[in-house]
Amino acid sequence: MMKTLYSKFVWMTLLIMIASGTLGFMVVNTYYHHNLKEKNDEKNVLVARSIVESINMSNSELDPLLHSLGNTGYQLYVVGENGFKRAYGGEFRVQKIDQTIVESVLSGETYHGMREFPKETFITGYFSNELTNTVGVPFTYGGENYALFQRPNIKFLFNEIHLLLGGLVAIMIILSVIAMLVVAKIMVVPLTKLTIATNKIANEDFQAELPVYQRDEIGQLADSVRNMAKQLDATDRYKKEFISRVSHDFQTPLLNIQGYAHLLKEGDLNPIDHLKYVTIIQQESKRLSNVMKQLLVLTSFDQAHSLTKKEFFSLDIQLKQVIQKFRWLLDEKEISINIKLRPVIIYGDSEMLEYVWENIISNAIKYNHSPGEIHIALEEREEFVTVTVQDTGSGSKHTKYNQWTERFYREDEARSTQIEGSGLGLAIVQEVIQSHEGILSFESVVPHGTKVIIQLNKL
Secondary structure, eight states, X not given: OOOOHHXXXXXXXXXXXXXXXXXXXXHHHHHIIXXXXXXXXXXXXXXXXXXXXXXXXXXXXXXXXXXXXXXXXXXXXXXXXXSOEEEESSOOSBOOOOHHHHHHHHTTOOEEHHHHSOOOOHHHHHSOOBTTSSEEEEEEETTEEEEEEEEEOHHHHTTTHHHHHHHHHHHHHHHHHHHHHHHHHHHHHHHHHHHHHHHHHHTTOTTOOOOOOOSXXXXXXHHHHHHHHHHHHHHHHHHHHHHHHHHHHHHHHHHHHHHHHHHHHHOOOOHHHHHHHHHHHHHHHHHHHHHHHHHHHHHHHHHOTTOXXXXXXXXXXXXXXXHHHTHHHHHHTTEEEEEEOOOOEEEEOHHHHHHHHHHHHHHHHHTSOSSEEXXXXXXXXXXXXXXXXXXXXXXXXXXXXXXXXXXXXXXXXGGTTTSOOOSOHHHHHHHHHHHTTOEEEEEEOSSSOEEEEEEEEOO
């Protein structure tokens, strides 16, 4: 059976109370034996001698006098050389003492029984009601030698107060345990709520309520769980949208490939139609390959943003090489290009940045008018460089530039089948720029067109 946190807390608290009580008792016991035992013996020797002085100064009979002294809170045991033996002020639990001790006291020596009592526990030491746990002094009465053994009457001294002390300790223990149970319950309740909420989150209920608001570690944990639920909810919605988008982008070219492959299989096609269908299949296959390649790039960035292999290279030369790749397409669409570059050396991942320029320039061509223009400029500052690509396409002040870097975003869904693209290009561009600690921004150009601005640190 699984132990609850509440039961663990209760048992641990009880064990701590028992352990601390035991340790405290041991410390007090050690302190008594090393510091108080001898002093207690000396103090009682002085008391015994004052009793003897009272006897010597009194003219009363010995027995009534000892009765009176015994009633003042002391246990007395008197032994005479004439065989007299009697206890006063209460009976000793163990009334045995070695005869040699008695004879030594009768001969005039002082007996330090409290000091020499075996080093047992504090309870059996100080409170042990034994005749050997006394002090002994000699006195003379009526020409006879006597030995007086004395110790405090603990029962007499604590007859009333020990009930109060015992009750006080019992009440303290009971109240402490009750308070501990209440506090433990209060502490466990928010953890129980956290457990319920995390179980719901584990079952994909990311809207689960978590009514725990505390300014302590549990409150911080609750805040972390709420933030985690929000992130998981956003990730779940993105995952579903991602699957929907990918399915759409895969389904269309796959259907085209299947359809035209079926037509080719049936045969009876003239050479022109045959070439047309094969060309379409090749184009759709290339489209699928490009989508897969872009998805793999995005996945690599999601898994680790430190995959870039940075090096020093000439940015202006790279831009010229990329522009040269699109020269045929620029001529085909009758788009003129204006280049304003200066020699610049930067530190970055040349392969990933080449993808950035290819994507930005291909978009400037793809969404441009025919005839049209593209202006590319490279400017250098002390700590960073700025690349701007401006076209004369369909951009306007109503364009949702802030959504362009979202994955699978297509501004005009109706044109998605007419203009080639997966909606992943700018998302990858944003990831590459962020991995270089750069800035990507867009501006609308009056009367029409779009300017893409990329700022990169030189080092």
